[in-house]
Amino acid sequence: xxxxxxxxxxxxxxxxxxxxxxxxxxxxxxxxxxxxxxxxxxxxxxxxxxxxxxxxxxxxxxxxxxxxxxxxxxxxxxxxxxxxxxxxxxxxxxxxxxxxxxxxxxxxxxxxxxxx
Numbered sequence: 664x665x666x667x668x669x670x671x672x673x674x675x676x677x678x679x680x681x682x683x684x685x686x687x688x689x690x691x692x693x694x695x696x697x698x699x700x701x702x703x704x705x706x707x708x709x710x711x712x713x714x715x716x717x718x719x720x721x722x723x724x725x726x727x728x729x730x731x732x733x734x735x736x737x738x739x740x741x742x743x744x745x746x747x748x749x750x751x752x753x754x755x756x757x758x759x760x761x762x763x764x765x766x767x768x769x770x771x772x773x774x775x776x777x778x779x
Contacts, residue, residue, distance in 0.1 A: 666695045669770035672763075674736040683708075683760040696769040701761070708761045709754040710769050714776050715747060722749045728775045736771075738764050 669692075684692060693701065699712045716722045722744050729751055733739040741752040753769055755762040 666770055669695055669767045670774060672767045674738040674764040674767055676737065677755050677757045677762055677764060679757045681755070681758050681762060683755075683758055684763060684766075688763070689761070692763065692766040696766060696773060698773065699769050707754065707759050709752050710761065710765050711750065711752045712769065712772070713748050713750040716749065717747065719744075719746050722747065725749050725776065729772060732768065732771055732775065736764070736768060738768050740768065740772075 689701070693699075696710070696712075699710045702709050702711050714725060716725065726742050726744050726749050729740065729742055729749075738753075738755075743750040743752075751769075751772055753765040753772075754760065755764055
């Protein structure tokens, strides 16, 4: 699988019974978003990445682009805005863990950052 396959995909509606990504899927998907880290908070896996900017206004503009992406994909991250840094965390709330949607959204977040 290549990162383009993630960028060409859209998030699918996630149901409470949707499957979390398997260990094998993680091995395939994680290299496609190398700047993202998988963390575990209260036994809940999440993708997290911080993006650096030279001022607060750039941070807010980037966060707004991520908010637009979230609305388009109907998949919503946690976004932390600080001076010079935006941290984005993706996970699937309904399944309490990682779904392919999270990797699609992470790849698209990287694409937005590259274009900003």
